[in-house]
Amino acid sequence: MSTVGAAEDTICAIATPAGEGGIGIVRISGPQAVDIARNVVRLRSKKSLLSVASHQLHLADILLRPVPSIDTQPVSRTGALTEQIVDEGLVVYMKAPRSFTAEDVVEIHCHGSALVLQRVCEACVAAGARLAQAGEFTKRAFLKGRLDLSQAEAVLDTIRAKSEVALRLAQRQLRGELAQQIHRLRTGLVGLLAHLEAGIDFVDEDIAFVGRDEMTASLQGTLVEVQRMLATAESGRVLREGIRVVITGEPNVGKSSLLNSLLQEDRAIVTDIPGTTRDTIEESVVWDGLRVTLIDTAGLRDTTEVVELEGIRRSKEAQDQADLILHVFDGSQLARMELENVCSPSRGHERLYIVNKIDLIDAASMQSLSDALLARTTCKVFPISVRTGEGLETLKIAIRAQFVKPSFEASDGVVITHVRHRVALEQAETSLQEALVSVERGVEPEFVAVDLRGAADALGEIVGTITSDEVLERIFSEFCIGK
Numbered sequence: 001m002s003t004v005g006a007a008e009d010t011i012c013a014i015a016t017p018a019g020e021g022g023i024g025i026v027r028i029s030g031p032q033a034v035d036i037a038r039n040v041v042r043l044r045s046k047k048s049l050l051s052v053a054s055h056q057l058h059l060a061d062i063l064l065r066p067v068p069s070i071d072t073q074p075v076s077r078t079g080a081l082t083e084q085i086v087d088e089g090l091v092v093y094m095k096a097p098r099s100f101t102a103e104d105v106v107e108i109h110c111h112g113s114a115l116v117l118q119r120v121c122e123a124c125v126a127a128g129a130r131l132a133q134a135g136e137f138t139k140r141a142f143l144k145g146r147l148d149l150s151q152a153e154a155v156l157d158t159i160r161a162k163s164e165v166a167l168r169l170a171q172r173q174l175r176g177e178l179a180q181q182i183h184r185l186r187t188g189l190v191g192l193l194a195h196l197e198a199g200i201d202f203v204d205e206d207i208a209f210v211g212r213d214e215m216t217a218s219l220q221g222t223l224v225e226v227q228r229m230l231a232t233a234e235s236g237r238v239l240r241e242g243i244r245v246v247i248t249g250e251p252n253v254g255k256s257s258l259l260n261s262l263l264q265e266d267r268a269i270v271t272d273i274p275g276t277t278r279d280t281i282e283e284s285v286v287w288d289g290l291r292v293t294l295i296d297t298a299g300l301r302d303t304t305e306v307v308e309l310e311g312i313r314r315s316k317e318a319q320d321q322a323d324l325i326l327h328v329f330d331g332s333q334l335a336r337m338e339l340e341n342v343c344s345p346s347r348g349h350e351r352l353y354i355v356n357k358i359d360l361i362d363a364a365s366m367q368s369l370s371d372a373l374l375a376r377t378t379c380k381v382f383p384i385s386v387r388t389g390e391g392l393e394t395l396k397i398a399i400r401a402q403f404v405k406p407s408f409e410a411s412d413g414v415v416i417t418h419v420r421h422r423v424a425l426e427q428a429e430t431s432l433q434e435a436l437v438s439v440e441r442g443v444e445p446e447f448v449a450v451d452l453r454g455a456a457d458a459l460g461e462i463v464g465t466i467t468s469d470e471v472l473e474r475i476f477s478e479f480c481i482g483k
């Protein structure tokens, strides 16, 4: 483990968001938490913080030494600067190990003034605390075994959740649903491994510790469960993160109109002048649990106009980061429609073709347009009219269905929401498959053991039983300071 974050030191940070607020909290964690806090707070009850009941809020004055050159200086009879009461607040002492970090924790709840919070934090540092790094409180909770790695990730997911479903998934993971399932599978594998290794040791005595059929059945059972979890991974990830949908097409086809109507809000300017939208416009909605960020872009056309060129550049940039592109055509402009670029993009660049303004065309023209498009692409084609609303509901349902697969809707078990977990499960899957082939072929138990160890280690990575500093660094650096 890296030396930064060694648990002997005491860390502090402002735990509430920057800016004005009703309440702001400074959090201190580590063996010196109480001693440091005593430099900043004085309980109104006049009791010492150490002697008061843990996990209870106590009214306190927040005291700071004045900054000599700035503050009017109340000077005591001895000539020393006296402390100033800068605020009043509540203080809670959470005695180890019954705290988030499993260390001694003191939280100082002041008014939500950026200045007070800053000064309190500085005073804590002056008294011996170190400013916490991003995610360091949660990292300590992990290192002390209060949370496993998947639960630590769920803390961040909870903070970031932007939809009810994302929040629910985060909470299930935080409560340890994934961790328990992984531990169960891993324990099974480790058990098999123990038998296998005992078998290896006693091979001369020709003792069959686990029969081949028993081994196969057990491995297959584990493999099925790993695969069932993997089947939820893609939907799980998009439900946690949401998707980015970029609306593209030539000028004046109705891109901004579509954005407004999908948002149910008059967000982008709509006119009949081609080239109305210059910049990209980004806004999010939640459809049945799926967070969808819609991005309207400048219409693509040949131009030398500087602002429009920049708009087109941004449009292309947005497309590169899209999970889905809605490419819009104006159905009423069939004759001059540019169909040459219609294609079936490679995997990972999902695309739907939208024919808008069907209120202006008859069924026969729509049919021939559809045929022309479908001759060029395997992507789905959606006829819509933003003006009448026709086809919009079908489009929304199709967008959601593109990402939230039936395998997810049908599963009531553990859901995989992180790419990191998916990669580890895929490794476990491969190792299990290799182990099964080895058992089938009757190869030496040593080789089967290697694959079993591989599968168990892969599962261990998810919960952090097996993990590197680098992985921890990556995970916790995504957190905010103070969590």
Ligand SMILES: Nc1nc2c(ncn2[C@@H]2O[C@H](COP(=O)(O)OP(=O)(O)OP(=O)(O)O)[C@@H](O)[C@H]2O)c(=O)[nH]1
Pocket (backbone or CB within 6 Å): 249, 250, 251, 252, 253, 254, 255, 256, 257, 258, 269, 270, 271, 272, 273, 274, 275, 276, 277, 278, 297, 298, 299, 300, 356, 357, 358, 359, 360, 384, 385, 386, 387, 388
């Ligand atoms: N009849 C009809 N007109 C529509 C429909 N959707 C949009 N329009 C009209 O088409 C014109 C262009 O719409 P916009 O949404 O500004 O088109 P855009 O693709 O964003 O255009 P740029 O920003 O210039 O690239 C406006 O006059 C809209 O009222 C539709 O379904 N039917």
Ligand SMILES: [Mg+2]
Pocket (backbone or CB within 6 Å): 255, 256, 257, 268, 269, 270, 276, 277, 296, 297, 299
């Ligand atoms: Mg527009």
